[in-house]
Amino acid sequence: MISKVSRRGFILTATAAFTVLSSPAFALTDAQAKTLVDKAVNDINKVIASGKPLSSMIRDFEKIFSKYADVNVIARSALGPDARSLSSSQSRAYTTAFQGYIARKYGKRFNEFVGGKIEVKGVRKVKSFHEVQAVARLRGQSPFAVNFLVSDKSGSSKFFDLIIEGISLRLSEKAEIGAMLDRRKGDINGLIADLKKAG
Template identity: 55%
Template sequence: MPSDFLTRRNFLATGLAFAGLAAVPGKLLALTESGARNLVGSVVNDINKVIGSGKSESAMIRDFENIFVRYADVNIMARYALGVDARRASKAQLKAFSGAFQGYIARKYGKRFREFIGGSVEVKSARKIKAGYEIKSLAKLKGKAPFEVTFLVSDKSGRDKFYNMFIEGVNLLLTERTEIGAILDRNKGDINKLTAELKRLS
C-alpha cells in the first residue's frame, strides 16, 4: 500500500477516533443536514485549535482525548471494537476497556497531528441516508494532493455523532475493529490483558 495512502489514513482515522465510530440501535431523532454539517465543522475546528496551540505533544494528546470524549460515543465505539467478545465481557471489563481504548486512540493518532499543521478539511456536500447524513469533504494537506473523506453522521445515540468515515473507499470503522481484534488474539482472548496492553500502546 502506498505510503501516501497510509499517511492519509492515519490523519483521517484521527478524525474518526475523535468523532465517534458506531451508531446505536434506536429511532432516528431530529438530526438535520445543518446539524450534521455543523458537527463536522466543530470537530475540525477543535482539532485545528489544538494543532495550532504550540503546546507540547503530551499536552496536545490530552486535548485530543478531551475532544474524543466530547464527540464520541466511547462506550458504543469500544463495544464495536471488541466485536462479539463484548457480549462475554462483564460490565466492569467493558468500563475498563472503554477507558483504556479512549486513551489508546488519543495517543495513537494524536502523535500524528503535528504532521498536519496547516492542513484543512472542507465540507463539500451533504446527502440524507437511512441512518442519518453522509457528509462529503475534501481534505487538503501540505504537499499532498487533495482527497475525499466521507463522514457518516447519526443521532441514534441521543446526540449528533459521527459513526463512520471512509477515505478513498476505505472503511475506517472496520479497520479499527480489525486492529483491536488482532491485539485481543495476541492476548489469547483475554479482555483484561487486552485492556492492560492498550494502556501501554501508543
C-alpha cells in the same frame, strides 16, 4: 436495544453492532449533522494551529474524540461479539482504554497536519445516518477526503465512524482489536492492559 435487534430478527452476533448503528436515526437533520462536524473540525483545526507539543495535542484530541464521537459504540463495535460478555467494570475499563488508544494513535498524525487544515464541504443522508464530507489539505500533499458518519441513535448527535481516504476507522480498528485479543488468547483484561500502552 437488544430486544429491538431481536424483534427485527437479527440473530448473527457478527452483524449485531452494525444493526445498532444502522437502525433509523430519530430526527437528525443534515444541518444538525453538519453543525456537529463543523464544531469538531473547528476544534481540531485549533489544535493543529496551536503550536503545542505533540503530547499536549494528543490530550486535546482525546477531549475532542470524547466530546464528538460515540466512543462507546465505536469501542464495542471494534471489540465485536466479545463486548457482550464484558462485566460493567470491564466495559468501563475497556472503553476508557480504547479512547486513550485512539487518541494516541490518531493524534500522532497531527504532525502531518501542522500548517494544514480540514474543511467541511457538504452533507448527505445515507440510509439511516448522515455522511458529512470534508477535505484535509496538508502542506506538500494532495487533498484527501475525511468523511464523518453521524447518527443520533445513542440519544445525542455523535459521529460513529470516520472514513479517511476510503478507510473506515471503525472497521480497521475492529481488525486491530481482534488481532490484539487473539494474541491475548481472548483475555479481555490482558487486552485492556495492552490498549493502555498501545497507540
